[in-house]
Amino acid sequence: xxxxxxxxxxxxxxxxxxxxxxxxxxxxxxxxxxxxxxxxxxxxxxxxxxxxxxxxxxxxxxxxxxxxxxxxxxxxxxxxxxxxxxxxxxxxxxxxxxxxxxxxxxxxxxxxxxxxxxxxxxxxxxxxxxxxxxxxxxxxxxxxxxxxxxxx
Numbered sequence: 001x002x003x004x005x006x007x008x009x010x011x012x013x014x015x016x017x018x019x020x021x022x023x024x025x026x027x028x029x030x031x032x033x034x035x036x037x038x039x040x041x042x043x044x045x046x047x048x049x050x051x052x053x054x055x056x057x058x059x060x061x062x063x064x065x066x067x068x069x070x071x072x073x074x075x076x077x078x079x080x081x082x083x084x085x086x087x088x089x090x091x092x093x094x095x096x097x098x099x100x101x102x103x104x105x106x107x108x109x110x111x112x113x114x115x116x117x118x119x120x121x122x123x124x125x126x127x128x129x130x131x132x133x134x135x136x137x138x139x140x141x142x143x144x145x146x147x148x149x150x151x152x
Contacts, residue, residue: 004140012117012127013141018079021137025071033064070134079139082109083128086121089113109136117141 006014015021040057043050084107091102102118104111106129113121121127126145131138 011140011142012120013114013138015137015139018132018137018139022071022074022132022135025067025135025137026075029064029068029071033061033068036061036064073134074132074137077133079130080133081128081130082106083144084126086123086125086127088123089118089121091118111136111138111141113138113141 006016036057040054040061043053043057047054087105087107089102089104091100093099094101102113102115104113104118104121104127106127109129109131111129111131121141121143125143128140128142128144129138130140
């Protein structure tokens, strides 16, 4: 997919290196998932003495393998466009409170957006998000129609 030309008046978020974000997810989650799956298999062969390790490794393995699967599926898929209403925008601290992550719900999809998009968008805005279908990596975010803003 060719990326449309950057227009700061049109796009609230524009990611030039969106494909690298997918490659990065593959590079992180596939080897990690394989390692944890192997550790889970080894721990499972030593039951019942490794019951706690099997439970903990099982939880970690499930999370890593799901992320790896989604990243691998995006390697062979094409970007999709989701158009809908912003249902909710919120922020959470990252791991160990270093930095913040901004999220946006559009219909049934959750996206991680940058600071500018999270501050510019309001609940009820109509947006068009071009993204990778399985990992939700954003390519562009464009406001199609906005809600009336009160004077602050």
